[in-house]
Amino acid sequence: MSSGGRRPQSLQRRLLLALLVAAPLLWAITVGVATDSAQTEVDEMFDGELIRMAGSVHGALSGIAAKGELTEIELKPPALGGTGAAKMEDMALAAWDADGKPLLYDPEGARLPWRRDASGFVDMTLDGISWRVYYQQAADGRWCVAAAQRHEERDELIWGLLSGQLVPWLLMLPALMLALAWASRRALEPVRRIAGELEGRDAESLRPLPLGETPAELLPIVGAMNALFERIEATRQRERRFTADAAHELRTPLALLRAQWDVARNTADPAERAHAEGRLEAGIARMDRLVSQMLALSRVEAAEGLPRHRLVDWTPIVGQVMSDTLPLAERRRIELGCDWPEPPARPLPLDGDPALLEILLRNLVDNATRYAPEGGSVTVVFEPDALRVENDGPPLAPELLQRLGERFRRPEGQAETGSGLGVSIVQRIAVLHGLQLSYGARADGTGVVARVGRGGRVGAEG
Known part of the structure; x- marks a missing residue:
């Protein structure tokens, strides 16, 4: 200093x-x-x-x-002394x-x-x-x-x-000044007590400061400090969880990549080498998606509010998402579509962050495309107060609906690669925009519908 x-x-x-x-x-x-x-x-x-x-x-x-x-x-003046004390x-x-x-x-x-x-x-x-x-x-x-x-x-x-x-x-x-000095010292004692409490803590201690004996003038400061401690603790917990999740989830793909690399490097059989290289390429793609999803989740979880606000234009967002998902849809022969409301109705009027909403829609469309039956369809449907992403897959079981949003959890028996983070990302972005995410089936009981909107649930949700 x-x-x-x-x-x-x-x-x-x-x-x-x-x-x-x-x-x-x-x-x-x-x-x-x-x-x-x-x-x-x-x-x-x-x-x-x-x-x-x-x-x-x-x-x-x-x-x-x-x-x-x-x-x-x-x-004549009176005789001397005759006037008493008068002059x-x-x-x-x-x-x-x-x-x-x-x-x-x-x-x-x-x-x-x-x-x-x-x-x-x-x-x-x-x-x-x-x-x-x-x-x-x-x-x-x-x-x-x-x-x-x-x-x-x-x-x-x-x-x-x-x-x-x-x-x-x-x-x-002097006595008054001494009394004022004593009174001011007594009045500022809570400040010294708070300072002593903070000085005596270690770097890991983020417990809130007590409010019981705090004067009313210091309550806003102490309350703000406690709120700051809570935000710091929440950030630390997210970082620890992110680090633990990353260490856990990357360990297996890295081991598989190392094994496939050893096979591709040491084998003399062209067919076996080609197979190992294919597995190696798929593993790299999976790791790329996993890391991207984890970084996206970390970003949206750290956000306490929207970085920017403006009226969202869904047309370019939908166009970009469809373009990004098209290679996967063509490989699985999935037909992508979008139903817009009839004018003059507007598709889900919303003030928000277009970049985050693009991530939200991309995850919904990507998940629907990956888990739809080959040769089926995925449709984005806009309503005045919500948007839905539907596919032709079998309705989700009630026990699976209850566990949707758990990190790194994917339905068993899936051939497509994934990270199990998409739903968590969508939920967090929806909360930042004051929306709710729900899953269910169509009104006729078929398909899988993901709905993001202002309240309400999917009608046939199990």
């Missing part, structure tokens, strides 16, 4: 990094929202206090005016007459400017200090009152409230 590639990042590390980024981000958003809300609440509270303070001064000035002439009043410099109070002459003020209020037309809240900066000032004019215009508070006092209250949330959160952040 190349050492230059980047090391894959673990799911646990990715999760922790995501949480490490997301948690402070969400917290910052929460702090922003809380700060805005606290700012609004604090402003409402202190603005109300300023309004009440200004109203109280108005009431006091009205009482003084009722008794006599207004005079300048300077409010009097954060507040200011002042009043002026209609001409701007001070009527009432405290040490901080003396800084406040008189504004003839000012009314309501005004934010201003005095000597580098930011203030929030509330101006209230008398109804008759005889005086103006201003109550003010530093913005710093409000900010201290807001940050004092928020620090009660910020500091504990920051102190708990």
Whole structure:
């Protein structure tokens, strides 16, 4: 494995990094929202206090005016310690007459400017200090009152409230990360368990992974892996069966070929040599057919679905199959024929693989030609939902019908060579196309009929 590639990042590390980024981000958003809300609440509270303070001064000035002439009043700060924990410099109070002459003020209020037309809240900066000032004019215009508070006092209250949330959160952040690391490790434990299960297996172990304690998020992956194990095991079984069948079936033809070759090579009798050469040629033909059939069976059994789909045109398929079977039919004097449905009916409309269907039809026609009585006939009959291949042979016995499709099994007493694989090949191709293969006799009880179609059975099947 190349050492230059980047090391894959673990799911646990990715999760922790995501949480490490997301948690402070969400917290910052929460702090922003809380700060805005606290700012609004604090402003409402202190603005109300300023309004009440200004109203109280108005009431006091009205009482003084009722008794006599207004005079300048300077409010002195209380004695040291008389205010408790209050900071009097954060507040200011002042009043002026209609001409701007001070009527009432405290040490901080003396800084406040008189504004003839000012009314309501005004934010201003005095000597580098930011203030929030509330101006209230008398109804008759005889005086103006201003109550003010530093913005710093409000900010201290807001940050004092928020620090009660910020500091504990920051102190708990390491503990939170440790808790998240532990939780993520626990959550990913099934992944490590599955990995350990797979690492501990040998190459021959294809048993399915247990699903009992698998989390729902991993079920699709584990299910897909189990399905893959099943397909691999099925493929291995097919390969083993194919190898065993090939070894078994090729042993006898090879021994016969070797024996005939020895006879042909060592005999001096021309007649005996010609006979051995004939047997040798027949053995080679049998081996050629056997190997071809075994390769075809291996191909169709390994297929999990059709390699291609298209509407099948049966005309070229039938023409090729008849051409391939013609030498055998001429040697046995078999008449080949094909019955097509009357237009506008179509012969077995089907989406499928023409190459596989040609193999299917060739095996059916070849078998029917080999096992038909010499001088008989073989007919391919197309129907709207099926095709039939018929010959004039004697009906098959019930026990033979039950064993059709067993590999390398051929009826006893046959003079024609064969491999015993044709029916197995036809069955597999039919299944791939959603069709069924059945054998039986004609409706009148004569002949042998092989039917491939969408459901249904041959009528007189034993």
